[in-house]
Amino acid sequence: KAGVTQTPRYLIKTRGQQVTLSCSPISGHRSVSWYQQTPGQGLQFLFEYFSETQRNKGNFPGRFSGRQFSNSRSEMNVSTLELGDSALYLCASSWGTVRTEAFFGQGTRLTVV
Amino acid sequence: SQELEQSPQSLIVQEGKNLTINCTSSKTLYGLYWYKQKYGEGLIFLMMLQKGGEEKSHEKITAKLDEKKQQSSLHITASQPSHAGIYLCGAEYSGGSNYKLTFGKGTLLTVNP
Numbered sequence: 001k002a003g004v005t006q007t008p009r010y011l012i013k014t015r016g017q018q019v020t021l022s023c024s025p026i027s028g029h030r031s032v033s034w035y036q037q038t039p040g041q042g043l044q045f046l047f048e049y050f051s052e053t054q055r056n057k058g059n060f061p062g063r064f065s066g067r068q069f070s071n072s073r074s075e076m077n078v079s080t081l082e083l084g085d086s087a088l089y090l091c092a093s094s095w096g097t098v099r100t101e102a103f104f105g106q107g108t109r110l111t112v113v
Numbered sequence: 114s115q116e117l118e119q120s121p122q123s124l125i126v127q128e129g130k131n132l133t134i135n136c137t138s139s140k141t142l143y144g145l146y147w148y149k150q151k152y153g154e155g156l157i158f159l160m161m162l163q164k165g166g167e168e169k170s171h172e173k174i175t176a177k178l179d180e181k182k183q184q185s186s187l188h189i190t191a192s193q194p195s196h197a198g199i200y201l202c203g204a205e206y207s208g209g210s211n212y213k214l215t216f217g218k219g220t221l222l223t224v225n226p
Contacts (some may be wrong), residue, residue, distance in 0.1 A: 004155075031212055043201065043216035056213050090155060096212060099144045099163050099205065104156040 002027065004093045004105035012111045018079040021108045023091035025072050029103075031096030032074035034066060037088040037107070046089075049074055050096045081112045116140055117204050119217035127225050131190050134220045136202035138183040144205035145185045146214060147176050149198045156201065159187075189222075197224045 005024040013019050025032050034046040045058040049068035066076040078085055088109050094102040118137045126132050136145065144163050148156040160169045165180020173190045189196055199221050203214035 006155075033213060035216075042218045043203075045213045045215070048212055050212070058213070088153065092156075092214075094212065099161070101158055101161055102146065102203075102212075102214065103158055104148070106155040107153075109153065 004091060004103055006089075006091055006105035006108050008108060009106065010109045010111075012113060013081050014113055015081055015083060017081050018077060019081060019110060020075055020077045021089055021091075021110070023074045023076075023093075023105060025074070025091075025093030026103060029093040029095055030072055031094045032068060032072065033092040033094075033102065034074070034076050035090045035092065036060070037090060038086075043090070046076065078110075083112050086110060086112045115217070116206075116215050117202060117217040119200075119202055119220050121220060122218065123221040123223070125223045125225065126192050128193060129191055131188065132192055132222070133189075134187045134200050134222075136185045136187070136204075136217055138204055140183070140204075140206055142178070142180070142183050142185075142204055142206070145178055146203040146205070147185070147187055148201045148203065150201060150219070151198050192222075192224045194224045194226055197222055 007022045031050045033048040035043050037043045048056045052068045063079045068074040088107045090107045092102040092104045094100050120135050146161050147159040150156050160176045162178035168177045175188045178185045199219045201219045203216045
């Protein structure tokens with residue numbers, strides 16, 4: 001069974017640009033969550049999608065957005081990139097009910113220059 | 114202050130030694146998850162604990178949940194270099210259909226041969 005797939009693995013962007021990251025969950029999983037990991041703040045929750053609906057959102061500016069498609073694949077978009085957006089972005093896949101295992105992808109390393 | 118505190122922040126042990134990592138929550142836990150991360154990579158799911166007093170083991174790693182103290186411990190027996198990495202605990206706080214995890218800052222484990 002394939003795991004969670006994130007693409008691309010690495011990205012370098014310039015300040016002011018926008019970026020789109022992709023996450024394909026484990027087959028059958030309907031929930032995709034996104035997290036940002038930085039050395040200073042650790043892992044922080046961005047948002048969660050279940051059956052194409054955003055159910056929960058963390059404390060991030062509106063420049064961070066996401067969506068989920070009917071096949072459960074999800075994308076997140078960051079517009080007007082800032083240097084501070086440089087981070088490892090991780091997505092997690094699960095059945096979407098409480099107390100169920102969440103499996104993470106390898107992440108996308110975004111560097112903003 | 115952090116909702117989820119991990120201790121110690123880092124740990125260096127000699128191969129073959131036992132070690133314990135703690136994770137303490139300031140709020141009532143609904144579920145507690147343990148993950149391992151190699152630097153810059155995704156999170157590997159280790160265990161999920163749901164009920165007070167629950168204890169789970171996988172190979173040489175055992176995790177327990179103390180509901181009274183809102184604390185979980187991860188114990189590694191006879192550590193090996195393959196155990197090295199960052200150990201993260203994640204908490205599920207609210208029941209219901211919304212799903213997100215709040216993570217501790219992590220414990221960096223080094224195992225010297």
